[in-house]
Amino acid sequence: xxxxxxNDFTAPGETPARxxxxxxxxxxxxxxxxxxRVEPRDDLPDAYRRTLVRQxxxxxxxxxxxxxxxxxxxxxAPSLRRKAILMAKVQDxxxxxLYLYAAAETLGVDRADLLDQLHSGRQKYSSIFNxxxxxxxxxxxxxxxxxxxxxxxxxxxxxxxxxxxxxxMIRVCKEESFHQRQGFEIxxxxxxxTPAQKAMAQDAVDRYWWPSLMMFGPPDDDSPNSAQSxxxxxxxxxxxxxxxxxxxxxxxxxxxxxxxxxxxxIRWNEDRGHHDFGEVDFTELFEVIKGNxxxxxxxxxxxxxxxxxxxxxxxxxxxxxxxxxxxPGADVA
Amino acid sequence: xxxxxxxxxxxxxRRGLSHVHVGSLHAPDAEMALRNARxxxxxxxxxxxxxxVPAAEIVASSPDEADAFFDPAADKIYRHPTFxxxxxxxxxx
Numbered sequence: 001x002x003x004x005x006x007n008d009f010t011a012p013g014e015t016p017a018r019x020x021x022x023x024x025x026x027x028x029x030x031x032x033x034x035x036x037r038v039e040p041r042d043d044l045p046d047a048y049r050r051t052l053v054r055q056x057x058x059x060x061x062x063x064x065x066x067x068x069x070x071x072x073x074x075x076x077a078p079s080l081r082r083k084a085i086l087m088a089k090v091q092d093x094x095x096x097x098l099y100l101y102a103a104a105e106t107l108g109v110d111r112a113d114l115l116d117q118l119h120s121g122r123q124k125y126s127s128i129f130n131x132x133x134x135x136x137x138x139x140x141x142x143x144x145x146x147x148x149x150x151x152x153x154x155x156x157x158x159x160x161x162x163x164x165x166x167x168x169m170i171r172v173c174k175e176e177s178f179h180q181r182q183g184f185e186i187x188x189x190x191x192x193x194t195p196a197q198k199a200m201a202q203d204a205v206d207r208y209w210w211p212s213l214m215m216f217g218p219p220d221d222d223s224p225n226s227a228q229s230x231x232x233x234x235x236x237x238x239x240x241x242x243x244x245x246x247x248x249x250x251x252x253x254x255x256x257x258x259x260x261x262x263x264x265x266i267r268w269n270e271d272r273g274h275h276d277f278g279e280v281d282f283t284e285l286f287e288v289i290k291g292n293x294x295x296x297x298x299x300x301x302x303x304x305x306x307x308x309x310x311x312x313x314x315x316x317x318x319x320x321x322x323x324x325x326x327x328p329g330a331d332v333a
Numbered sequence: 334x335x336x337x338x339x340x341x342x343x344x345x346x347r348r349g350l351s352h353v354h355v356g357s358l359h360a361p362d363a364e365m366a367l368r369n370a371r372x373x374x375x376x377x378x379x380x381x382x383x384x385x386v387p388a389a390e391i392v393a394s395s396p397d398e399a400d401a402f403f404d405p406a407a408d409k410i411y412r413h414p415t416f417x418x419x420x421x422x423x424x425x426x
Contacts, residue, residue: 042396043397095372095373095376098358099356103356105339171356317337321361
C-alpha cells in the first residue's frame with residue numbers, strides 16, 4: 001500500500017484494503033450526501049475509519065521522512081538566507097507531520113503505534129523521498145515540483161469529508177505555498193546564473209520531473225481504491241485529472257525558468273484545452289514502493305536511528321514531569 | 334515507554350478575539366505543552382496567547398444525542414428578531 005502525499009493507491013498484486021461495505025450507518029450516508037463533514041465521535045463505518053487511518057498516517061510519515069532529503073543540504077546551503085529558509089521549511093515538514101498524526105489520533109489510534117508501523121515497514125511513506133538529493137539545485141526542484149505536486153494533491157483534501165483531516169490540510173496547504181515559491185526561486189536564480197549553475201538546475205529538473213508525475217498514483221483505470229475513496233468524499237479528483245492539472249501548471253512555469261521539462265511529447269492540445277505529455281513509467285514507481293528505490297533503506301535506517309537516539313530525551317521529559325508533579329502543591333495533569 | 338498525554342491547543346489570534354481550537358499535541362507536562370504549541374501552531378505569528386488543556390479533562394456532548402439535546406431550541410424561532418413584523422416606516426427597531 002502506498003501513500004502518495006495525500007493520495008492513496010495499491011501496487012499491482014496488493015489487495016485493496018477495504019471491501020466495499022453496504023452496512024454504513026444512515027447518519028453517515030446522510031452526512032456524505034449533504035456534503036457535511038464527518039467528525040470524530042460520529043458513528044463511522046469501520047472501512048472508512050481504517051482507510052482514513054492508513055491514509056492520514058502514511059501522509060504524516062511522508063512529511064517526517066520528507067525532512068531527510070532536504071536536511072541533507074542544510075549545512076551546505078549557499079548562503080545564510082538560503083540556510084534559514086531551508087531550516088524553516090524542514091521545520092514546517094515536522095509540523096505537518098504532527099498536525100497529521102494528531103488528525104489520525106482522532107480516529108482512535110495511537111501515534112506511537114503509527115510510528116512503530118512506519119519503523120517496521122507495515123506502513124509506507126511517499127516514494128518520492130526515496131530519491132537522493134545530489135546537488136543544491138535539488139532543493140529547488142523539490143520545492144517547485146515535489147511540493148507543487150503535493151499542493152495539487154492536497155488542496156482538494158481541504159474539502160475532504162473527514163473534518164480533522166480537512167482542517168489539518170488547510171494549515172498544511174497555506175504553508176506549502178511558501179515551500180513551492182522558495183524552490184522556484186532557487187531554480188530561477190540558478191537558471192539565470194552561470195552556465196554551470198543553469199546546467200545544475202536543468203539536471204535537477206530532469207531527475208525530479210518524472211518522479212513528481214508519479215506522485216499522483218497510477219492511471220485511473222489501474223487504481224482500484226479510487227472509486228471507494230471518491231464515494232466517501234475523501235478523494236475529490238481522479239489521479240489522471242490531478243496529474244493533468246499539475247502538468248498544465250508546470251509547463252508555463254518551466255518556460256519562465258528558462259528550463260526544459262524532460263519530455264519531448266509535451267505540447268499544447270487545442271482540442272482538449274490541455275497539454276499532452278508522454279507516458280509515465282509506472283513500473284519504476286512500483287519498484288520504489290516495493291523498497292527498491294535508490295534510498296529506501298537509508299531513509300528508514302536514519303529514521304529508526306533518530307527515534308532510538310532520541311529516547312533519552314523522551315525519558316528525561318517524563319522524569320521532569322514526574323518531579324514537577326511530585327512537588328508539594330503541584331497541580332499538573 | 335510511557336505515552337505523553339494529549340493536550341488540546343487554543344490560540345487567540347489577536348487581542349479582542351477569543352481563543353479558538355487549532356489542534357492537539359502530546360507533551361509530558363503543561364509547560365512543555367505550551368512550548369510545543371508555540372512551535373507547532375504559531376510559527377507564523379498566528380497568535381498572541383495560547384491555552385493548552387488536557388484532552389482528558391474536556392467534557393463533550395454526545396453526537397448520538399445531539400438531536401434530542403439541541404432540539405428544544407428548534408421551535409423557538411421567536412427568539413430571533415426576524416420573527417417579528419415591523420410596520421412600514423418604523424426605524425431604529
